[in-house]
Amino acid sequence: MTMAAGFxxxxxxxAVRYRTAGALGYPHLCxxxxxxxxxxxxxxxxxSAKRVDFELTRGEPSWFHSSDLVRRGFCGTCGTPLFYDVPGTDSINVTLGSLDEPALVQPVAQSNRAGKMTWFQALDALPMEPDEDSSDRAISIKLSNHQHPDHDTSSWPQEKHHE
Incomplete structure (x- = not known):
């Protein structure tokens, strides 16, 4: 959810929610x-979010040190990658796909292109499968969805009503 130039x-x-009060710097694909x-x-x-503009609003992430300099934050319950962090710096990187409105942040660059898949440019030429929004399978998934909604909630998981 967009909030006063934040996310x-x-x-x-x-289980883990966060908020940034300011804009995200250097949105990019690594x-x-x-x-x-x-x-x-x-x-x-x-x-990148400035630490002074960043807060965890629910839960605590689990951390894995992928190198001596970098740790990566993720949800210890569902495994969602959330953060790329260099402790001691004035900012923390958030994964853009974990934003409630990821389409609002367009990448401005790509980094470490030596690891980029050589066939990325061919993706748009691949056949497109039709959307299955009305299939029985899609309806069953929607009706049994346990995913947190793309906005802050006062509590989660929501209480189930018993009949």
Whole structure:
């Protein structure tokens, strides 16, 4: 959720939530092998938040030191990658996909291009599968969704109503 030139975000299960009060600096896609492994993906979109503008609003992340200089924060419950942190600096990087409104932050650069998949430029030429929003499977997933919504909640998980 956009808030006074800031952003909120969190993990898939809702156990860890955060907020930034300011804009995110240097939004970019990192193609290094460490970011690929940490995200389980071909690249990791990151943006920098000043520590004075950053706060955890729910829970605490788990941390893994991927090197002597860098630690990576993730949800210990669902595994969502959330942060790239160099302790002792004045900023922390958030994963752009963990933002409540990731489409609001467009990357301005790519880093560590030596690790970039050589076939990325061919993605737009791949056949597109039709959206299945009305399929029985898609409806069943939507009705049984346990994912935290893309906005702050006073508590999570929400209480289930029994009949």
């Amino acid at each position: 909120s975000g969190g993990c898939q299960c809702g 193609h290094c092998r460490m970011c690929q492994k940490a995200s389980g993906n071909y690249a990791l979109p990151l943006g």
